[in-house]
Structures are given as C-alpha cells and as structure tokens.
Amino acid sequence: MGIYLDNNATTRVDPAVVAEMLPFFTEHYGNPSSMHGYGAAVGGKIEWARGEVQKLLGAAFDTEIVFTSGGTESDSTAILSALKAYPKRREIVTSVVEHPAILSLCDFLESKEGYKIHRIPVDGKGNLDLEKYEEALSENVAVVSIMWANNETGTIFPVELLAGMAKKVGALFHTDAVQAVGKLPMNLANSNIDMLSLSGHKLHAPKGIGALYIKRGVRYRPMMRGGHQERGRRAGTENAPAIVGLGKACEMAREAMAVELTQVAALRDRLEKALVEAIPNCFVTGNPANRLPNTANVAFEFIEGEAILLLLNEEGIAASSGSACTSGSLEPSHVMRAMGVPYTAAHGATRFSLSRDTTAEEIDTVIRVMPGIIERLRKLSPYWTNQGAPAGFQPVYS
Amino acid sequence: MWNYSDKLKEHFFNPKNAGVLEEANAVGEVGSISCGDALRLMLKVEPETQVIQDARFQTFGCGSAIASSSALTEMIIGKTVDEALTVTNKDIADFLEGLPPEKMHCSVMGAEALRAAIANYRGEEWVDDHEEGELICKCFGVDAAMIERAVEVNALTTLEQVTNYTKAGASCKTCHEKIEDLLETLLAKQGKTLEPVAAKEPAAAVVGLDEIAPLAAKPAAPVKKLSNVQRMQIVMAALDEMRPYLKKDGGDVELIDIDGKNIYVRLSGACSGCQMASVTIEGIQTKLVEKLGELVRVIPHTMMAAE
Ligand SMILES: Cc1ncc(COP(=O)(O)O)c(C=O)c1O
Ligand code: FES
Numbered sequence: 173m174g175i176y177l178d179n180n181a182t183t184r185v186d187p188a189v190v191a192e193m194l195p196f197f198t199e200h201y202g203n204p205s206s207m208h209g210y211g212a213a214v215g216g217k218i219e220w221a222r223g224e225v226q227k228l229l230g231a232a233f234d235t236e237i238v239f240t241s242g243g244t245e246s247d248s249t250a251i252l253s254a255l256k257a258y259p260k261r262r263e264i265v266t267s268v269v270e271h272p273a274i275l276s277l278c279d280f281l282e283s284k285e286g287y288k289i290h291r292i293p294v295d296g297k298g299n300l301d302l303e304k305y306e307e308a309l310s311e312n313v314a315v316v317s318i319m320w321a322n323n324e325t326g327t328i329f330p331v332e333l334l335a336g337m338a339k340k341v342g343a344l345f346h347t348d349a350v351q352a353v354g355k356l357p358m359n360l361a362n363s364n365i366d367m368l369s370l371s372g373h374k375l376h377a378p379k380g381i382g383a384l385y386i387k388r389g390v391r392y393r394p395m396m397r398g399g400h401q402e403r404g405r406r407a408g409t410e411n412a413p414a415i416v417g418l419g420k421a422c423e424m425a426r427e428a429m430a431v432e433l434t435q436v437a438a439l440r441d442r443l444e445k446a447l448v449e450a451i452p453n454c455f456v457t458g459n460p461a462n463r464l465p466n467t468a469n470v471a472f473e474f475i476e477g478e479a480i481l482l483l484l485n486e487e488g489i490a491a492s493s494g495s496a497c498t499s500g501s502l503e504p505s506h507v508m509r510a511m512g513v514p515y516t517a518a519h520g521a522t523r524f525s526l527s528r529d530t531t532a533e534e535i536d537t538v539i540r541v542m543p544g545i546i547e548r549l550r551k552l553s554p555y556w557t558n559q560g561a562p563a564g565f566q567p568v569y570s
Numbered sequence: 571m572w573n574y575s576d577k578l579k580e581h582f583f584n585p586k587n588a589g590v591l592e593e594a595n596a597v598g599e600v601g602s603i604s605c606g607d608a609l610r611l612m613l614k615v616e617p618e619t620q621v622i623q624d625a626r627f628q629t630f631g632c633g634s635a636i637a638s639s640s641a642l643t644e645m646i647i648g649k650t651v652d653e654a655l656t657v658t659n660k661d662i663a664d665f666l667e668g669l670p671p672e673k674m675h676c677s678v679m680g681a682e683a684l685r686a687a688i689a690n691y692r693g694e695e696w697v698d699d700h701e702e703g704e705l706i707c708k709c710f711g712v713d714a715a716m717i718e719r720a721v722e723v724n725a726l727t728t729l730e731q732v733t734n735y736t737k738a739g740a741s742c743k744t745c746h747e748k749i750e751d752l753l754e755t756l757l758a759k760q761g762k763t764l765e766p767v768a769a770k771e772p773a774a775a776v777v778g779l780d781e782i783a784p785l786a787a788k789p790a791a792p793v794k795k796l797s798n799v800q801r802m803q804i805v806m807a808a809l810d811e812m813r814p815y816l817k818k819d820g821g822d823v824e825l826i827d828i829d830g831k832n833i834y835v836r837l838s839g840a841c842s843g844c845q846m847a848s849v850t851i852e853g854i855q856t857k858l859v860e861k862l863g864e865l866v867r868v869i870p871h872t873m874m875a876a877e
Contacts, residue, residue, distance in 0.1 A: 476630055519606045552630075553629070553630045554610040555630055
C-alpha cells in the first residue's frame with residue numbers, strides 16, 4: 173500500500189462512512205420530498221446527518237446547516253448571499269492567502285461587478301496583518317471572508333477575534349473552515365461567526381458534498397433557487413447518500429478529535445523535525461506555534477517541487493507542492509509568495525498532510541527516503557554546488 | 571497528475587548527461603529561479619569539425635524540464651553546430667513522445683539554451699527575447715504573452731481576430747472567456763473597450779433558412795442568385811484573403827472544384843494532415859458562407875468522390 177500524505181487535498185472515505193451510505197443507493201432511494209415510505213426513510217436520515225454536522229460545529233440549531241455540493245459552493249453562496257442581502261455595501265474584506273474558491277470569486281466581483289476588495293496581507297509566518305484588517309473594516313463592507321486555517325501551511329487565523337471586529341461595523345463574517353472542520357474543536361453557538369463553509373471530502377466523507385452554516389437570523393439570499401429543499405435555501409433534490417456519509421463522517425470526526433490533536437500532531441512534529449535536521453537548506457513554512465495538527469509544509473531550496481513529487485511517487489509516497497509546475501501556472505503558490513518565501517525555496521515547498529490513518533512506520537519511511545531525493549535533485553540543479561548552497565547566497569527567509 | 575509518456579519518465583528518472591562539463595567551450599544559460607525553470611547547457615565543440623563531442627546539463631525545474639534537458643543533450647551529441655541549430659522545441663517534445671500543453675515551455679527552454687550555447691561558442695550575443703505568460707488556450711498551447719503580442723502588433727480588437735492570428739480558441743472553445751478577459755484588459759490599456767458580441771451572431775444556418783422562407787426585409791442577403799462565375803470569383807477572393815494567415819503557419823490553400831454547394835479545396839504544407847486541418851476547413855467555410863451569403867460546404871479534396 174502507498175503512503176498517503178495528501179489529506180489536505182482529499183481524504184480516504186472511511187469504510188464506516190461507505191457502509192452508512194450504501195443503503196441510500198440500493199434500498200432507500202426515494203426522493204425525500206415524496207409522499208410515500210420510500211421518501212420518508214431518507215428524510216429522517218438527512219435530518220440525523222444535519223444534527224451530526226451541527227454537533228461537530230457546536231452550532232445552536234440544526235436548521236443553521238444547509239447542505240451544498242462542497243466547499244466551493246458554500247464559499248460562493250456565502251459571499252453572494254451577503255452582497256445581495258446588503259446591496260448598499262460594496263466592499264469585501266478577505267486575505268491574500270485564501271483558497272481560489274474565494275480569491276477567484278473576489279477577482280471576478282472586483283473586475284466585472286465593481287466591488288472593492290480588501291486583500292489583507294500576511295507576515296513571513298502566514299499571520300494576518302491585524303492593523304491592515306482593522307483599517308479595511310468600515311460600514312461599506314458587506315462581508316468579511318477569512319479562512320479558519322490555511323490549506324497549504326495549516327496556519328490558523330484568529331477567526332473569533334476577527335469576527336468580533338467585523339461585527340462592530342455591521343459586516344457579516346464568513347469563514348472558509350474547509351481545512352479546520354474535524355481537526356479543531358468548534359463552538360459556533362457562542363461565536364460571532366455568521367457563516368462557515370465545510371467540505372465533506374476533507375474529513376473522510378465523499379467528494380461533492382459539503383455544508384454552509386448560517387447563523388440563525390443572518391440575512392440570507394440563496395444562490396440556487398427552485399424547489400423547497402433545505403427550506404428554500406438551496407434548491408435541488410438532496411444528494412441523500414452523500415449527506416448521510418457526511419453525517420457519519422462528522423460523528424466519527426467528533427470522536428477522533430483527541431487523536432487528531434495529539435497522535436497526528438506528534439507524528440507531524442516528528443516528521444518535520446527529522447527532515448529539517450537531516451537536510452541542509454530547508455525550513456518549515458507557516459506558523460509552527462499555531463497550526464493545524466496534521467500539516468507540515470517544508471520548503472527545500474534550489475529544487476523544484478514537481479520533481480520532488482515524482483520521485484516521492486516512485487517510493488509510493490503521495491504529497492503535494494506549491495510549485496508553479498504542479499499547478500500548470502508560472503507562479504509558485506500565492507500563499508508562499510504572500511509570506512515572502514523567496515523563489516529559491518517557494519518552488520520547492522512540499523506539503524505533507526497527515527490523517528488519523530497515518531502510521532508511525534509511514535512517517536519513518538518518508539524520513540528515510542527524503543534526504544536521498546533532495547540530494548539527487550540538487551545534484552542536477554545549476555544553483556547547487558558540491559560545497560552546498562552557492563557561495564555568497566544569503567537566504568532571505570529564516 | 572500529469573500524463574507523462576514512458577520516454578519522458580525514463581529521461582526524468584535516469585537523466586542522461588547530467589552534471590558539469592569541465593572541458594566545455596560553450597555554455598548557454600536560460601531561465602531563472604524565479605520562474606521555476608532554469609537550464610545551464612554546456613557543450614564541448616571540436617573546433618576543426620564543429621562537431622559537438624559532448625554535452626551536459628544542469629537543470630532546476632520540474633520533471634519535463636529535466637527530461638527535456640536530458641533529451642536535448644542526447645539529440646545533439648555527434649551533430650555539427652549547424653546541424654544542432656536545426657533542432658526545434660517541437661523536435662525535443664517529439665523525442666519525448668509528447669509533452670502536456672502546460673509543459674511545452676520546457677522544450678522551448680531546451681531549444682533556447684542550445685541557441686544560447688552556440689551563440690556563446692561563436693562569440694555572438696544572444697538575447698533572451700522569450701517571455702511567457704499564463705497558458706490561455708490548452709488546445710493550441712497559446713499563452714498570454716503570445717496573445718498580447720498578436721493584439722499589439724496587429725491591432726486586434728475581437729476574439730475572432732485573436733483566433734485567426736494565434737489559433738487560440740479555435741478548437742474546444744472553452745478558453746473564450748479567458749481570451750475575452752485578456753483582450754478587454756489589453757484594449758483598456760489603449761483606452762478602448764471590447765465590443766460586446768452581438769446577442770447571437772448571424773449563423774450560417776439562418777441564411778440557409780432564409781432561402782426556404784425569405785424574410786420581407788433582408789438587408790445583406792443576395793437579392794438574386796449569383797452566376798457560377800461570380801461565385802467562383804468570390805470564393806477565390808475569399809481564399810486569397812485567408813492565405814496570409816495560413817502562410818504564417820507554413821501552409822496554403824488551393825481551390826479544386828465547386829460543385830453546387832460543395833466547395834473542394836486542397837490544404838498544403840503545414841496545414842494538411844495536422845490537427846489544425848479541420849479547424850482550418852471550418853474557418854474557410856465560415857468565411858465563404860459569409861462572403862457568398864449562402865450555405866456551402868467546404869470539403870478537403872481528399873474526400874472528393876472517386877470518379
Ligand atoms: C481552504 C479550502 N477551501 C475550499 C476548498 C474547496 O472545497 P471543494 O473541493 O469541496 O469545493 C478547499 C479544497 O480544495 C480548501 O482547501
Ligand atoms: S483550449 Fe482553446 S480552443 Fe480548446
């Protein structure tokens with residue numbers, strides 16, 4: 173079996189989740205809106221799933237949960253809803269390190285719809301510039317959208333604090349918590365967060381299912397209009413099997429939270445420490461003191477990430493990279509650039525994202541093969557000499 | 571995950587001629603660490619015979635960059651300098667049994683490093699005039715920089731023109747939004763705006779329908795039927811108009827026959843046989859329908875019914 177360390181990209185659907193879903197393909201296939209027994213069985217289970225999502229988020233009411241097709245749809249729905257709900261407010265505050273689900277939408281709203289977008293910068297460790305954030309807030313802002321945790325570095329933003337600040341100017345606060353849900357404890361009932369996006373496939377549920385949390389009383393305008401499903405907030409026949417899967421995955425995540433915070437974090441720390449010790453000219457990116465428990469992002473200087481991934485793949489190890497080449501674009505990851513990670517290292521940034529399924533043996537294998545891979549590629553690199561880093565080279569980032 | 575060919579993988583996992591060539595008398599360096607690709611090519615050229623006796627490379631870059639470098643050295647060792655100069659980026663890509671469209675620039679980097687190294691050997695100056703931008707059209711590997719140049723040099727103002735000049739957008743058409751966005755930005759710089767496309771372009775089919783049920787007020791449509799000679803003249807003139815575009819790509823077009831609604835043409839040079847052929851045919855057909863004001867079919871002569 174391969175070693176899968178790309179859980180921030182997607183996770184394995186837990187077999188218990190699959191088992192929970194199967195009857196909703198084969199036996200309980202009715203439309204929950206239908207007036208017969210086939211439909212009734214499904215409707216009840218969907219409400220059970222809603223309750224499980226509610227519990228994982230610590231939300232006050234189950235009606236605050238709307239099922240969607242995933243993180244991207246939840247993000248779009250939240251932002252567009254806020255703009256429609258507050259048409260006089262023509263500004264949006266977000267950060268430079270958001271997922272494209274937010275950034276591309278904001279680019280579009282800016283260039284085509286004339287909204288003003290404030291993109292708050294981060295420091296070298298990926299922490300948000302709170303002064304700039306405060307400056308950007310005003311009564312012109314319809315919605316603030318700041319992610320709970322970053323998908324590349326795992327760095328956590330102080331969303332509760334940020335939400336409180338947004339509230340003072342009457343702006344709605346949305347958070348893309350796709351990477352945080354299931355990895356960090358949450359208590360939305362006692363929170364200023366108005367809307368939150370989550371995605372099933374990041375927490376061992378299937379792809380193509382997610383949810384948007386909308387605090388009771390928050391003005392909301394649906395993106396998809398049609399049938400009365402989800403109380404008119406998201407029309408379209410429910411993806412019942414996937415919703416059931418998401419419910420089960422949330423139940424399991426709640427039970428596994430302690431494992432995530434201790435065992436997974438310990439393995440991640442072990443991996444990081446060993447790599448930095450064994451390999452010259454590499455460093456951990458993001459804020460080591462305030463991160464998701466499962467994410468390690470190590471930048472290796474003078475080599476390119478895709479080449480690293482291809483060699484890792486030969487060893488049966490799956491990871492990911494912020495290099496330009498893996499995305500098919502010319503720029504390395506916008507997150508690395510935003511943190512000021514120099515080009516010499518940004519192209520070699522490699523992300524290992526663990527899950528509760530990751531074992532100590534797997535981590536030890538990575539620790540064993542990684543130095544050889546890096547050395548092999550550095551030998552090919554025109555920027556590397558036998559003596560190590562080129563003479564006179566001063567790392568900008570340390 | 572990229573769909574890399576076995577040949578490419580072989581050259582990535584076991585690159586040939588990697589490392590420093592101490593006795594090099596020609597060195598070419600292209601790319602930079604900031605764009606994520608850099609290649610240093612070192613050659614040892616025998617001065618008497620001008621034969622490249624040895625070649626080595628050092629590359630910072632992705633799998634295809636490393637494989638392209640390795641392939642390049644294999645392709646040029648044993649060739650004279652002049653022979654080596656005939657190697658194009660496409661040859662490198664072909665040698666590797668193809669590269670994904672997003673990765674074609676890796677082969678371009680190889681071809682440029684070669685030219686830089688040979689210029690260095692000859693004591694000439696080599697300027698890196700290569701810029702690249704975001705890949706806009708995957709089907710034809712056209713990036714933003716290419717479109718920008720075409721728009722500036724030829725004062726293009728519409729999506730259709732961009733397609734005619736660069737091919738971008740001529741096949742699956744999924745890149746049209748990106749092209750229009752780019753065009754809008756470029757035109758804005760010149761103080762112009764992108765004309766919104768007419769609600770629905772008068773499609774060829776509409777002309778055909780009109781023949782069945784002519785509308786009362788039909789401004790542009792031909793009032794009376796054209797004679798055969800008139801039709802031929804119009805077709806010839808239209809083909810002449812398109813010829814410069816085709817020649818730019820090393821191709822040409824020739825009128826073979828007009829048989830009622832069927833117009834037979836011969837594509838030659840780079841146009842024939844390439845994946846562009848059907849696109850080119852489609853382009854010619856659109857043009858002819860527009861000029862003739864009637865629905866016609868353009869057919870490659872190879873598909874003419876055998877006599
Ligand atoms: C932070 C973040 N937001 C949004 C998404 C998109 O979620 P989905 O793939 O469910 O649309 C992802 C995952 O790719 C993510 O990491
Ligand atoms: S991507 Fe441009 S035509 Fe297909």
